[in-house]
Amino acid sequence: MSQPWPDGTEPGNPGGLETGTVKADGLECAREWPAGAPGHGYYDPPAAVPPGQYPLEVTGVTPDHGSTAGGEQASVYGASFDSAIIVTFGGVQAGGVALVTPEELACTVPPGALGPADVTVQTAAGSATLTAGWTYETPAAPVTIAASFTYTPAAPTTQDNVTFDGSASTPGAGQTITGYAWLFNNQTTRSGQVVTWRLPSGHGEYDATLTVTDSGGGSDSLTQVLVI
Numbered sequence: 162m163s164q165p166w167p168d169g170t171e172p173g174n175p176g177g178l179e180t181g182t183v184k185a186d187g188l189e190c191a192r193e194w195p196a197g198a199p200g201h202g203y204y205d206p207p208a209a210v211p212p213g214q215y216p217l218e219v220t221g222v223t224p225d226h227g228s229t230a231g232g233e234q235a236s237v238y239g240a241s242f243d244s245a246i247i248v249t250f251g252g253v254q255a256g257g258v259a260l261v262t263p264e265e266l267a268c269t270v271p272p273g274a275l276g277p278a279d280v281t282v283q284t285a286a287g288s289a290t291l292t293a294g295w296t297y298e299t300p301a302a303p304v305t306i307a308a309s310f311t312y313t314p315a316a317p318t319t320q321d322n323v324t325f326d327g328s329a330s331t332p333g334a335g336q337t338i339t340g341y342a343w344l345f346n347n348q349t350t351r352s353g354q355v356v357t358w359r360l361p362s363g364h365g366e367y368d369a370t371l372t373v374t375d376s377g378g379g380s381d382s383l384t385q386v387l388v389i
Contacts, residue, residue, distance in 0.1 A: 217241040219282050219291040228300040231272035235295075242266055243284050250295050251278030273297045304334035308373045308383040319362050319389055325369060326355045332375035340374040364389050 219239040227233035235255075237248060241263060248255040248268050255268040266282065273295075280294035309329040317323045325343065332338045343351040345358045346367045360367065367389065372382040 215240045217282065217284060217287055217289045219280055219289045219294065222280055222291065222294045225294065226296040226298055227270055229273055229275055229297045230300050231270045233270045235268055235270050236261070237266040237268060237280060237282060238264060239266075239282060239289065239291075240264055241284070241286070242282065243286075245285055247283040249281045249283070251297075252281075270295065275299060304331075306333045306336070306338075306373060306375050306377075306379040306381045307331050308371050308381040310369075310371045310383065310385070312369065312385070312387070317360055317387060317389065319364065320360055322357050322359050323387070324355065324357050325351075325371070327371050327373065328354055330371070330373045330381075332373075333377050333379045336375040336377040336379065338373050338375050340372075342372045342374075344368075344370040344372075360387070360389060 217240065219237060221238045223236045223238070224233065227235075242260055242265070243263070244260045246258060246260065246266065248258050248266060250271055251273045253271040253273055255271050257267070257269040259267045261267055275297050277293035278295045278297060279290050279292050281288055281290040307330060308327070309331070310325055310327040311329065312323050312325045314321065314323070327341045327343075330338055330341070341352060341354050341356075343353075343356050343358070345351070346361065349358060351358065358369070365388075367387045368384055369387060370382060370384040372380060374380045
């Protein structure tokens with residue numbers, strides 16, 4: 162049933178087609194009328210779409226990228242999702258799919274090949290795909306604990322007091338270094354980030370070893386040889 166233009170007026174374009182966008186029942190439609198034609202200034206409101214009857218679609222993924230190894234937790238957005246649903250990334254089925262709302266799904270991204278991948282949602286009513294909705298990236302190199310130290314003077318001689326500094330050592334990802342253990346000439350020990358050791362009186366080669374540990378239980382050792 163036709164209804165008057167909502168505000169009592171219609172778009173003006175004397176002598177030609179008149180175009181306007183109107184809202185009805187929360188939806189929008191656009192229509193043109195020849196000026197002076199029957200029904201001029203009226204429109205037919207669109208039929209209301211019952212909740213849950215919108216077409217199945219996929220509109221976005223958050224985040225939209227991750228490692229080729231998979232494992233990221235992602236949210237898939239769209240319309241008309243239900244509990245009987247399958248989600249795939251590049252044709253590989255995602256894990257842990259859960260219906261949050263009819264417009265949002267939660268899932269665990271599966272492993273995939275480097276580059277863009279289509280994200281597809283399948284229900285009993287059909288399927289919908291977001292082309293290149295996800296991008297697989299090269300995984301970052303893991304950060305592991307590494308011992309490192311310097312000493313001064315750089316060219317020590319016999320019986321010099323040499324200062325060793327382990328502050329350049331790095332912990333594993335998300336950890337902190339909790340211990341610095343030193344071993345000199347396979348017999349003298351020290352602990353701490355910065356320590357001092359007096360060289361023996363004889364000429365020769367003397368080992369200095371630093372072992373670091375971090376809060377995650379990781380450890381690493383480095384040995385340098387001082388030639389006197």
